[in-house]
Amino acid sequence: MKRKLTCPRCNAEVTIPWGWALGVEIVFRCGKCDAAFRTGYKMGAALSALALTASLAAANICVWLFSSFSLILFALLVVPMWLLLSFLLRRRWLTRKARRKERLTQEAARSPKGGRGPAKR
Numbered sequence: 001m002k003r004k005l006t007c008p009r010c011n012a013e014v015t016i017p018w019g020w021a022l023g024v025e026i027v028f029r030c031g032k033c034d035a036a037f038r039t040g041y042k043m044g045a046a047l048s049a050l051a052l053t054a055s056l057a058a059a060n061i062c063v064w065l066f067s068s069f070s071l072i073l074f075a076l077l078v079v080p081m082w083l084l085l086s087f088l089l090r091r092r093w094l095t096r097k098a099r100r101k102e103r104l105t106q107e108a109a110r111s112p113k114g115g116r117g118p119a120k121r
């Protein structure tokens with residue numbers, strides 16, 4: 001997985017920390033200009049909730065497929081499954097968000113006034 005980003009402020013190369021790449025929401029900074037990279041917490045919470053719903057549904061289906069004796073087993077599995085799923089979801093989202101920010105800044109740098117007219121060079 002590619003973990004390099006271009007800093008939107010100073011164009012220095014920033015490495016995405018492992019925590020972020022794994023889906024743990026932490027704030028990290030550009031080593032050169034101290035620009036902070038972060039995301040909103042609401043979306044992260046929503047993704048966690050989605051993962052919880054998915055793991056509960058999966059546990060229900062498994063209990064139904066096997067037997068009611070497996071209920072305890074799958075109930076124990078819900079939490080690890082939840083963590084796994086939410087990290088998977090958040091990982092993709094965090095990385096995509098960082099990349100989008102990078103791209104937007106690069107586009108803004110190409111047209112400083114935000115206009116779509118022909119560039120004067």
Ligand SMILES: [Zn+2]
Pocket residue numbers: 007008009010011012030031032033034035
């Ligand atoms: Zn920077």
